[in-house]
Amino acid sequence: MKKREIIIIGIILLAAVGALVFMRLSSASQNQLYVKITVDGELYDTIPLTDDLDTEFTISTDLGENHVVIKNGTVDVDWADCANQVCVNTKSAEYLHDTIVCLPHKLIVEIVDGE
Amino acid sequence: MMNRKSPRYISTMAMLIAVALILAYVETLIPALPIPGAKIGLPNIVALLALLTLGFADALVILFVRAVVSSLLFTSVMSLAYSLAGGILSLVVMFLLTRMYKKEQIGFSVLFVSVMGAVAHSTGQVLVAMFVMSTASLLYYLPWLVVISVITGLFVGLVVYFVYRPFQRVLKSGAR
DSSP, X not given: XXXXXXXXXXXXXXXXXXXXXXXHHHTTSOSOEEXXXXXXXXXXXXXXXXXXXXXXXXXXXXXXXXXXXXETTEEXXXXXXXXXXXXXXXXXXXXXXXXXXXXXXXXXXXXXXOO | OOOTXXXXXXXXXXXXXXXXXXHHHHHHHSOOOSSXXXXXXXXXXXXXXXXXXXXXXXXXXXXXXXXXXXHHHTSOTHHHHHHHHHHHHHHHHHHHHHTTXXXXXXXXXXXXXXXXXXXXXXXXXXXXXXXXXXOSGGGGGHHHHHHHXXXXXXXXXXXXXXXXXXXXXXXXXXXX
């Protein structure tokens, strides 16, 4: 591998890591965080994320079901009837821009700030 | 370039598609990487190998058949769109990059080609997912996928580096 090629890979890695660090730093803002749930491009629900909120519910659509648990200021999808179980294996969302996706059910659970 | 009607060509293509399918299956058995949805991309070994030895058109045929059959056998038909978008973008990027080298002398640069292909693969899939789910928020997912792509791309490239010459010899041996 030539030096130039290593440098290009290094720049790509640096950009990606930089974006991750930037995302985490910008999540340190004091704004109220919300759990935003989107199904098939349409807003399903927005829930203020607070440390003392303790709830769980099932999102049921034509495409399938996902079970969402919110507690201790984190959101998790702990059960779904989809084929690939990617959303279940995703670790719980806690910080701004953390996202849990279920592609088969066109479901997105993401953390946004107060806008 | 082999004669496309020769049994040799047909059996080579069949073998590469079979190997790609087996690798796609093996990949479903490997527990998930730390990044959800990310895969090692083992079938890309075949894609890159085919690209180097047979050329772009044949590599595209192998990719297409593998993606269709493996989505029917191992995953859902829904995943075909993601698989094809990532695969084709990756193949195009790797094709353009390999044109910069004399193929016999590509050496370790195959790792670079592989990494760029892996990054293109992830990017393509995220773009399709953003389109299907009609949301931009999946973009936040991309940096994670890029980091893991660099690692898996290096692995795939290393495998191709070691397999390329022996495979080239097999292809040429006894060829008329």
